[in-house]
Amino acid sequence: MxxxxxxxxxxxxxxxxxxxxxxxxxTSSLQKNLNxxxxxxAPAEDLxxxxxxxxxxxxxxxxxxxLEHLVDQKELTEHVLQPLLMWARPVLAPERMERDLAQxxxxxxxxxxxxxxxxxxxxxxxxxxxxxxxxxxxxxxxAVILEFRGWARRAxxxxxxxxxxxxxxxxxxxxxxxxxxxxxxxIKTPDLAVEGMSVGRKSxxxxxxxxxxxxTPDNLIEEVRRRLEAVDVDRVLNxxxxxxxxxxxxxxxxxxxxxxxxxxxxxxxxxxGRVAIxxxxxxxVLIMPYEFFSIWTTAEAHNMHFALSTTLRSCAMLAFWLSIxxxxxxxxxxxxxxxxxxxxxxMNIAVAQAGVPFPIAVTALGAxxxxxxxxxxxxxxxxxxxxxxxxxxxxxxxxxxxxAGLVPPGLVIVAASATIFSFAVPDFEAATSFRLVRYPIIIxxxxxxxxxxxxxxxxxxxxxxxxxxxxxxxxxxxTPGRVSELAEKQLxxxxxxxxxxxxxxxxxxxxxxRPPERRDPGEVGDD
Amino acid sequence: MSxxxxxxxxxxxxxxxxxxxxxxxxxxxxxxxxxxxxDQDSEGQTVLSAEVFNPDALLRGAGDTDGGEADIVSWVLxxxxxxxxxxxxxxxxxxxxxxxxxxxxAVIFGQDLARGGVAPYLDMFMRRGTFRRSILINVCDTGSxxxxxxxxxxxxxxxxxxxxxxxxxxxxxxxxxxxxFLRKLAEPGIEPIAMHTVGRxxxxxxxxxxxxxxxxxxxxxxxxxxxxxxxxxxGMLPSEHPVLDPMRQGELAEPTPGMTMLLGLAVFxxxxxxxxxxxxxxxxxxxxxxxxxxxxxxxxxxxxEGGTIVLEGFRTSSSIKCSGESEEDLRxxxxxxxxxxxxxxxxxLQVGAAPAVRExxxxxxxxxxxxxxxxxxxxxxxxxxDIYGFGQTLYRxxxxxxxxxxxxxxxxVFPELAVDIEVSTKVRASGLxxxxxxx
Numbered sequence: 012m013x014x015x016x017x018x019x020x021x022x023x024x025x026x027x028x029x030x031x032x033x034x035x036x037x038t039s040s041l042q043k044n045l046n047x048x049x050x051x052x053a054p055a056e057d058l059x060x061x062x063x064x065x066x067x068x069x070x071x072x073x074x075x076x077x078l079e080h081l082v083d084q085k086e087l088t089e090h091v092l093q094p095l096l097m098w099a100r101p102v103l104a105p106e107r108m109e110r111d112l113a114q115x116x117x118x119x120x121x122x123x124x125x126x127x128x129x130x131x132x133x134x135x136x137x138x139x140x141x142x143x144x145x146x147x148x149x150x151x152x153x154a155v156i157l158e159f160r161g162w163a164r165r166a167x168x169x170x171x172x173x174x175x176x177x178x179x180x181x182x183x184x185x186x187x188x189x190x191x192x193x194x195x196x197x198i199k200t201p202d203l204a205v206e207g208m209s210v211g212r213k214s215x216x217x218x219x220x221x222x223x224x225x226x227t228p229d230n231l232i233e234e235v236r237r238r239l240e241a242v243d244v245d246r247v248l249n250x251x252x253x254x255x256x257x258x259x260x261x262x263x264x265x266x267x268x269x270x271x272x273x274x275x276x277x278x279x280x281x282x283x284g285r286v287a288i289x290x291x292x293x294x295x296v297l298i299m300p301y302e303f304f305s306i307w308t309t310a311e312a313h314n315m316h317f318a319l320s321t322t323l324r325s326c327a328m329l330a331f332w333l334s335i336x337x338x339x340x341x342x343x344x345x346x347x348x349x350x351x352x353x354x355x356x357x358m359n360i361a362v363a364q365a366g367v368p369f370p371i372a373v374t375a376l377g378a379x380x381x382x383x384x385x386x387x388x389x390x391x392x393x394x395x396x397x398x399x400x401x402x403x404x405x406x407x408x409x410x411x412x413x414x415a416g417l418v419p420p421g422l423v424i425v426a427a428s429a430t431i432f433s434f435a436v437p438d439f440e441a442a443t444s445f446r447l448v449r450y451p452i453i454i455x456x457x458x459x460x461x462x463x464x465x466x467x468x469x470x471x472x473x474x475x476x477x478x479x480x481x482x483x484x485x486x487x488x489x490t491p492g493r494v495s496e497l498a499e500k501q502l503x504x505x506x507x508x509x510x511x512x513x514x515x516x517x518x519x520x521x522x523x524x525r526p527p528e529r530r531d532p533g534e535v536g537d538d
Numbered sequence: 539m540s541x542x543x544x545x546x547x548x549x550x551x552x553x554x555x556x557x558x559x560x561x562x563x564x565x566x567x568x569x570x571x572x573x574x575x576x577d578q579d580s581e582g583q584t585v586l587s588a589e590v591f592n593p594d595a596l597l598r599g600a601g602d603t604d605g606g607e608a609d610i611v612s613w614v615l616x617x618x619x620x621x622x623x624x625x626x627x628x629x630x631x632x633x634x635x636x637x638x639x640x641x642x643x644a645v646i647f648g649q650d651l652a653r654g655g656v657a658p659y660l661d662m663f664m665r666r667g668t669f670r671r672s673i674l675i676n677v678c679d680t681g682s683x684x685x686x687x688x689x690x691x692x693x694x695x696x697x698x699x700x701x702x703x704x705x706x707x708x709x710x711x712x713x714x715x716x717x718x719f720l721r722k723l724a725e726p727g728i729e730p731i732a733m734h735t736v737g738r739x740x741x742x743x744x745x746x747x748x749x750x751x752x753x754x755x756x757x758x759x760x761x762x763x764x765x766x767x768x769x770x771x772x773g774m775l776p777s778e779h780p781v782l783d784p785m786r787q788g789e790l791a792e793p794t795p796g797m798t799m800l801l802g803l804a805v806f807x808x809x810x811x812x813x814x815x816x817x818x819x820x821x822x823x824x825x826x827x828x829x830x831x832x833x834x835x836x837x838x839x840x841x842x843e844g845g846t847i848v849l850e851g852f853r854t855s856s857s858i859k860c861s862g863e864s865e866e867d868l869r870x871x872x873x874x875x876x877x878x879x880x881x882x883x884x885x886x887l888q889v890g891a892a893p894a895v896r897e898x899x900x901x902x903x904x905x906x907x908x909x910x911x912x913x914x915x916x917x918x919x920x921x922x923x924d925i926y927g928f929g930q931t932l933y934r935x936x937x938x939x940x941x942x943x944x945x946x947x948x949x950x951v952f953p954e955l956a957v958d959i960e961v962s963t964k965v966r967a968s969g970l971x972x973x974x975x976x977x
Contacts, residue, residue, distance in 0.1 A: 345564070345565050346562050346563065346564060346565075347561065347562060347563075348640075349563075349565060349568060349570075349638055349640055349641070350638075350640025350641055350668065350670065351640075354570070354572075354641050354643075355597075357565065357570065357593075357641065358570065358591065358593030358596060358597055359593075359597060360565045361565040361566045361568070361570075361593050362566075362593050362594050362597055364564060364565045364566040365566035365594075370564060371564060371565075457562075460562075
């Protein structure tokens, strides 16, 4: 696999990368090995090489190599230094010399959970950079890699982006292991597959590919794996990079990969037969494939009464479309189709517009633009100041603009509601990027009226039809044969009336969650 | 690919320069026309009156004048020309804003003009896409005196539109819209109807606020004189009712002149007005047409000599069926199904027992049948216009026979048509009274 990756990298870039081209084997000489190591490292003050003799005996020199701030030093002292220095004598007994020393040291002296052996420089470097420590023994061509990782990590916290009223409060952190643990705790089946991989030529970011075997279609897993392996960039510092590189349509305003901070959402997606990608140092998990309806489904949906969540979901769907179309509709109706506006409203609009010096289209674009800036200003500033900006912007500026006759009040309501609608869409990423579409649509509405608005809708629908997420059509749910699935998904039915929906059509599509027969406790006692 | 994309973007962006070409017009640049009246003068010229709203004053409300001059809430502009469209253009020449006809809610034809045929005037409404199909079609006795004095509403058109709703609720007329009129005009075997309005003096008394005087105005005067909100004086109770308004002194004013009344229906044969059905005559047709939404009928009291009961009809439906295979034995059957409830009784009324209810039902059925028969008689003998759509029923029943008879249907066949009327009534409720008081 690694070979494939390497050859692909070389082929695609066409340049030689010495560090990756050929493996440099370790030798039996400790000093040579250390020289190799130090040559490869740029000046690194935090690279610690501790020399000592095995069992205190200088005839068998040993070096402990690790990066200072990535290892748990207390554990290291207790479980590596102590045994190697104090209890190594039996290992050195001559009758046991026939086996490889490194093997014996690892097998008898080092009480670490994970032990690996590195035979060449690369497989030594990787673990060290990942926070493992290496024990290199003179006379052995293999280094022992021990995991005693420990660094400053953030506590598990509630994800600020996806807040629920009722539901688990834990969110992913920047530590891959913790994130993995949170998912594992929710899916207690040996079928949960966790594939490891590292991406990024320089950054070598650890990535985990998660799916449930026998539930997720093989071709889906294969496709995700293939795209992930093809990722060829210097650095992968966040999941967004991977998302952009493996997504089906990087230029689309709509995401074809779901991003979540919530382990419960991730677990639910895995159960649905989707694939999740966890990226080290990033609390955002990528889930694929992604379908259109997911834009207005929240993690909270199944934590509420189904009628309520159905209503909220419908509201979110409506909000999604209105956030794009309410302003263009206003512009089109007031400039071309006055007959479609109720008389009293039309008179209201006319009176308000009479004092405004600009055409409606210009004020609409202006108001939307100002709101966009306000939203950004409020989001970027520190929280207390941000609130002040919102209040000054929304209340003072809006009111003043109306009184100064720069913007008709109706338009302020429309533009503000468009922005608020876009906030109501649960998938923040989809809402924020797709919101930009409304600017060209406003221009279309101003130029062509409802005809232009209709065209924009046609173009959007064409685009939606053309989108695919890892082989699953974006609008798959909306095809005639799958109406029942769509209804279940859109309506957020109670568990007992729901079937698991698997995008790739994995097995086990039976209706689940049939509630047990309800019995009166008194009746039970009579049995 | 990228070249194509660039071209597309350039084409789209260049569209921005042509916004004016698509009839873009801002809301404050239009003059909203609410109603139109079309009439003919003695020389055969078309006289068009158009009511144009003043949104600014209308929104502020008629009464609120801020102590200053009363605002004009609408203007009635009148012009003569050979054609309707030309008249519109001449009117528009006098206005700084473009006339906007998309919100037009009522059109009134003068009676004289309607007798000569309305098709030439309807052409514009069909040909141009701006007009709604829900424009109310009226025929007014006093010609284009359509735009009568407003009452309760701020402007005459609103008054007229409101009146159509109340007329519908009393079973005296139904809302006839442009779409229906045009459809019936175009379809063979059915003739169109319109609403019949009239401007007349009423006996009602306007009660004035102390210190204000109502100025009686002739309907004709209204057309030249722009309407002001001060013309529309809010009614107040006189001081004889001190409980309600002890602070005000009231005085009685003159009877109201020029009030718009909705009397009933106007019967057309093709595009020519041939007769008017007013009051109960109109209801006689509406029963048969299944369009009585709400109405009241007065019947002799079944249990008390000389007494009266009032029944309220609240849901009617009708069907027209056809039988017979030749002109001689052709028969039509109007079936009417009416749901009624007791609304009022002059003397105690026992409705507990089934026979009593049946008696009321039979009385009501007889009454309704009488009304339908009477109207049918008038329409068949005097108007000779198949507004019931018997011709269509025949076409559905026996197309060949229809094609034989189609020519001259209204004059030859329709007046002689044998029509059975079958009314079934159901008294559903007797109100909240279970027992008569004092029993």
